[in-house]
Amino acid sequence: MNPTIIDDVDFRILQQLINDSTLSHKEIGQQVHMTGQAVGARIRRMRDSGIIEGYTVRWNPDKIGHAVQAFITVFLSSNIAHPAFQEFAKSNSSVVETYRVSGEGCYWMRVHTVNQQDLNAFLDQLLEFGNYRVNLAMGQIK
Incomplete structure (x- = not known):
């Protein structure tokens, strides 16, 4: 292209x-x-021509009670798990972004949840596809 x-x-x-x-x-x-x-x-x-793909809104999740933001590296358990995981990521409302990545892990996700309990429930669902590593946001710089 x-x-x-x-x-x-x-x-x-x-x-x-x-x-x-x-x-x-x-x-x-x-x-x-x-x-x-x-x-x-x-x-x-x-x-x-595809230079502009769409428009979006910047929003503050804290203002609507989504105070927990997590960055998750996902390690899929097998090659056949990719389609099901991708569908899960696309359809789950807590998932803000998902990228397939090279290097460590298979995918990188940014997730917003209302509280720690909701994050734990989300992580329990992720275990169906493989393992993960979580980093919590402490504050936004930019």
């Missing part, structure tokens, strides 16, 4: 969206010295 080349204006538009995806095309246009309509056309082109 060849990377799509974008110009400086596209890159500046992309940076504006990364910083705040709620900005209107007009607001972005004011920052990059273009009309809102021209910005909209460039954004559509970047979506169509």
